[in-house]
Amino acid sequence: MTAVGFARLALALLAALGLAAGEAAAHGRSLSWSSWRLADDGATVRVRVPLLELTRLGVDPLRDPGAAGVVAERLAAEVRLARGGTPCEPVAAPRPGAAPEGQALFEWTLRCAASGPLAITSTFLLDDAPSHLHFARVETADGVVRERVLSEADPTWPLGEPDGPAGGDGAGAGTTFAGYLALGVEHIATGWDHLAFVLALLLLAGSLREVAALVTGFTIAHSVTLALAVLGVVRPEPAAVEALIGFSIALVAAENGWLLGGRGRAVPWTVTGGMLVLAALALAGIGAVPALALAGLALFSACHFGLLARVARPAPLRAAVAFAFGLIHGFGFAGILAELELPAGRLVPALVGFNVGVELGQLAIVALAWPALRALARVAGGRPHRAVAELGSAAVCGLGLFWFLTRTFG
Numbered sequence: 001m002t003a004v005g006f007a008r009l010a011l012a013l014l015a016a017l018g019l020a021a022g023e024a025a026a027h028g029r030s031l032s033w034s035s036w037r038l039a040d041d042g043a044t045v046r047v048r049v050p051l052l053e054l055t056r057l058g059v060d061p062l063r064d065p066g067a068a069g070v071v072a073e074r075l076a077a078e079v080r081l082a083r084g085g086t087p088c089e090p091v092a093a094p095r096p097g098a099a100p101e102g103q104a105l106f107e108w109t110l111r112c113a114a115s116g117p118l119a120i121t122s123t124f125l126l127d128d129a130p131s132h133l134h135f136a137r138v139e140t141a142d143g144v145v146r147e148r149v150l151s152e153a154d155p156t157w158p159l160g161e162p163d164g165p166a167g168g169d170g171a172g173a174g175t176t177f178a179g180y181l182a183l184g185v186e187h188i189a190t191g192w193d194h195l196a197f198v199l200a201l202l203l204l205a206g207s208l209r210e211v212a213a214l215v216t217g218f219t220i221a222h223s224v225t226l227a228l229a230v231l232g233v234v235r236p237e238p239a240a241v242e243a244l245i246g247f248s249i250a251l252v253a254a255e256n257g258w259l260l261g262g263r264g265r266a267v268p269w270t271v272t273g274g275m276l277v278l279a280a281l282a283l284a285g286i287g288a289v290p291a292l293a294l295a296g297l298a299l300f301s302a303c304h305f306g307l308l309a310r311v312a313r314p315a316p317l318r319a320a321v322a323f324a325f326g327l328i329h330g331f332g333f334a335g336i337l338a339e340l341e342l343p344a345g346r347l348v349p350a351l352v353g354f355n356v357g358v359e360l361g362q363l364a365i366v367a368l369a370w371p372a373l374r375a376l377a378r379v380a381g382g383r384p385h386r387a388v389a390e391l392g393s394a395a396v397c398g399l400g401l402f403w404f405l406t407r408t409f410g
Helices: 003-027 051-057 067-078 177-190 192-202 208-230 238-260 266-283 291-308 315-338 344-377 380-409
Strands: 031-039 042-050 079-083 095-097 103-111 118-122 133-139 145-150 156-160
Touching: 031 118, 042 051, 042 079, 051 067, 051 103, 067 079, 067 095, 067 103, 118 133, 118 145, 145 156, 145 344, 177 192, 177 315, 177 344, 192 208, 192 238, 192 315, 192 344, 192 380, 208 315, 208 344, 238 266, 238 291, 238 315, 238 380, 266 291, 291 315, 315 344, 344 380
Parallel strands: 031 133
Antiparallel strands: 031 042, 042 103, 079 118, 095 103, 118 156, 133 145
């Protein structure tokens, strides 16, 4: 397939995938957070929700002045505290508060008339997004902090007696190492952008050694930035990170087509020129990615394709690209943990467990895809494998480009 033919196929598949990918591109992982400060007679709760998530409720929080009332009503009904099995009642309706850009924050106070053990339940957004995750963070009257991930499968967190021991191995303990490991596996299994990137890398891998180099480079890189982001050393802009993840997918897939199509000039010029155009738009204040980052991507792309055009074996350079883009993907993985603001004693099990889960999920995908690709390469002179590589790369390129543009300008 020529570079021009690949580009046409990618654009056609982009149009076909646009509608199907729209929901995933617009919302990504569905998340919300709550922070609870317990008192003898109840609690004060603050809930943060991305504005984009609130559109699932059929409201536009940016244009509809009545949206806050609808959201407050849903929160009061679906983010609940109970004591002794009896619901604690709000003193007043949840009220909006100052929130980070792109998010909504509501705060209210609950009073518990009954006695007995406490329990937090969140069913918020589960009817609209069954995969929604709610991160609850609890601070007791004596300053002990715990956290737990609530989901459709496990929406209730039994806290135990308000004056009883916190943490430990009982029901009131926060999410365990095994829980974070499972969360990491689920995150990679449902993270379509990360899966698309891994698939794009595998499509042209020629040997198990090459696969090992690609996966190792990607793993080391995203583990480093995952740790840096969760520890608070680096906090990049989430919107820009998500857009750049889309670019990484599109670039690697376009590189596949370019290698299969004879290494012409059309793909490198299109990628480099497109990044320069977007950098010019960013200078005018358009888009979520800074102009300097886009200009850097243009330079990176030009240098990368220039080096690839001069080597007979592209595998080492592709491993280097997997490492480079793994740094960006690590920030995407980190978003799910960094927002929790975990206490120091909880960081290590959460970080290690989540990272191990991501790696296990990733290796499972490789173990499924790689043997299938090798089997195709061994039949009919490798023609089925080439067809899958061409079509798969075009599809992934279109999807990555769709994510990149919608996350940059959406």
